[in-house]
Amino acid sequence: VRLAEGPGGRADPFAEPLYVALIDVIAERGYEATDVDSVARRAGLTRDEFDARFSGKEECVQKAFEAFIEDFLRHVQRAYDGKPGWPGALRAAAYAAADWMNDHPRTARFGGVGVLAARSEMIRVRREEVFQYCATLIDAGRAEAADPSAVPQAAPIMAIGAIAQILTQRMQKGEELETERMVPAMMYQAVRPYLGEEAARQELTMARPDRPGSSSGGSR
């Protein structure tokens, strides 16, 4: 399961000072009040240096968003691939996503709600595609279901959508995300349509898997 490659992604988005500066300024002032001069200044660059890399704020936002999607999904996919079997792989991926958001709260808010204020419809579509990708990790459970055809087609989107909505609201309100605490309830909703109530209940009390090494970029 892979998300299609977006334009402009970089191997390590946290190494790009303009992306980091952009996210910091948006976190402090909001999207509308963020201007190119402030971003360049925060990154320790001149306006000309900014202009040499991006046509304007929107392009910088779009490329930063793509870069962070790539980084986020690389961590999630690595966790998913590293654990054989479903729902174990899904559980590992869910904790990897939660950890990434805990480690990079500003970046998570940028990707979760900051970009919603952008004028680009493409950003919204790409944001949806990230959740759609997560839904495909959930829907891998269809192969494990006793009767795959009996699982509603909407089940994976409903499960990921519930998390997406709750996270979006917490981000907009500036509340703590508490992503790790959300994982068992998300796993219950994700597993239930495929494996039934008993298997889903076990998710509510299951200890989290050991956490691998921290993701890249420190705490932003």
Added chain:
Amino acid sequence: MARLPQHLAKAPVGRERLSREELDRHQRRRIIEAATGVFAKRGYPPSTVDNIADAAKIAVGSFYVHFANKEDCLLAAYDLVVGEARERVAAATAAQSGWPRQALAALHELLVLIAAEPLQARLALVEIQTGGPVALARYGETLDLVIGSLAGGREVTDLDPPPPETQEAATANGLAWLLAQRILRGEAKDVSELFGQMAEVVLEPYLGGARARREIAAFEKDLVSA
């Protein structure tokens, strides 16, 4: 020239005298309807008061007679759309008895409304979430109403144990997400096709799969015969 008595004089067509209050109310409504279209088509963030004034065919100054700013207008539009939707859903559920039938009627009416009014649906499910903290709180209040209605399923469930306490929030948020996604893709007119799947997701946690499917089949049969 002889003049007709006052009571026989022909009133100018469409020029009945409206009170200042009625004119204001009419203009406010016209602005809200225009703004709904602007927000839904352009997206809320890039929309401007100028765009709304153009669409409503009013001067920008007239906009500010009714609204403090763009956000104020968004909230008014949201309240209008949600208020009308709630009335329609309440009317649809009033004719049903028992939580499962009421939940199905509410869901069905909601999907019919979304298909019939895609711009209003986009405003209420997508654009409102980009309108800032106050707009989001308003949206959260609507979701809380849905969560409260879903909790009625706990009174009819005979499943042991009952669903976890996060069930209603998960269902309400999941439904909202799924609908928003379809609307964003420009598929609002086709959401009625989702009824069967969504109905099962709503009922199944409380009734179990077999009973949920029986309820849905009976409801759909009644719809056809109605």
